[in-house]
Amino acid sequence: MEYITLNNGVKMPIVGTGTNTYGKENNDYTGELTNDIPELVSALELGYRSIDAAISYRNEALVGGILAESTVPREELFITTKVPAREEYVSSKESTRAAIDNSLKNFKTDYLDLLLIHAPIEDKEQLKNTWEVFEEYYEAGKLKAIGVSNFKKNHLDELKEFSKVKPAVNQIQINLKEKNKELLDTLQEEEITPVAWGPMKTEEHQDEVLEEIGKAYGKSGAQVLLKYQIGRGVVVIPKSHNRENQAANLDLFDFELTAADIEKIENL
Helix, strand or coil: CCEEECCCCCEEECECEECCCCCEHHHCCCCCECCCCHHHHHHHHHCCCEEECCHHHCCHHHHHHHHHHCCCCHHHCEEEEEECCCHHHHCCHHHHHHHHHHHHHHCCCCCECEEEECCCCCCHHHHHHHHHHHHHHHHCCCECCEEEECCCHHHHHHHHCCCCCCCCEEEEECCCCCCCHHHHHHHHHHCCEEEEECCCCCCHHHHHHHHHHHHCCCCCHHHHHHHHHHHCCCEECCCCCCHHHHHHHHCCCCCCCCHHHHHHHHCC
């Protein structure tokens, strides 16, 4: 595994796994919860250490139970979760504290590696209150890093008006369908690490080019795409329920894309 250093010095694995459909019937986001997450067990066995969760996924306790029962030491895990931008979680500082405390309980841990606001909070007072609670838990050592998700430049500018701690990451959609180039440039300027959700989305004609590039390296088009993203400092959190695909998504560290191949991908 390779790591990226966040703006507060914390090291984050550059590849992680999403969990939004884990432990759910028919691997469906809205499906009923099961008592079993074999896909998370296999991810841990294969070497995934960064686990991306969220309160909205409804499966924190299930994910947390597997992590707590695993033989992987807590210090090797990088646990991310997210507080929804909904009234019940951000209406007051007390409700935000309750959400964080419940997440700590679900993960059976004294600290979380990264906590995000899941989406922009339009009410500025609520945004301020929520971020101040994040900073409070960060300063107390219960959160190793804090950040945001799905924030655009104007949302980041609003946060900047009162924040004492700069967001360490912004988790946004980054793929060949949604390149988000302007926002990526902003994040680079602000020294905020981009984390890509949905990193594998492509158009059919793009898949053909990626597969062709991959032949020279003995890699799939999907591996080429993930390598391209991490090569430019974008953390990726692909998700799969298939052990072989999970393994392939980690098998990115034994080749380097040429400048010509990178240019081809950027022009897709």
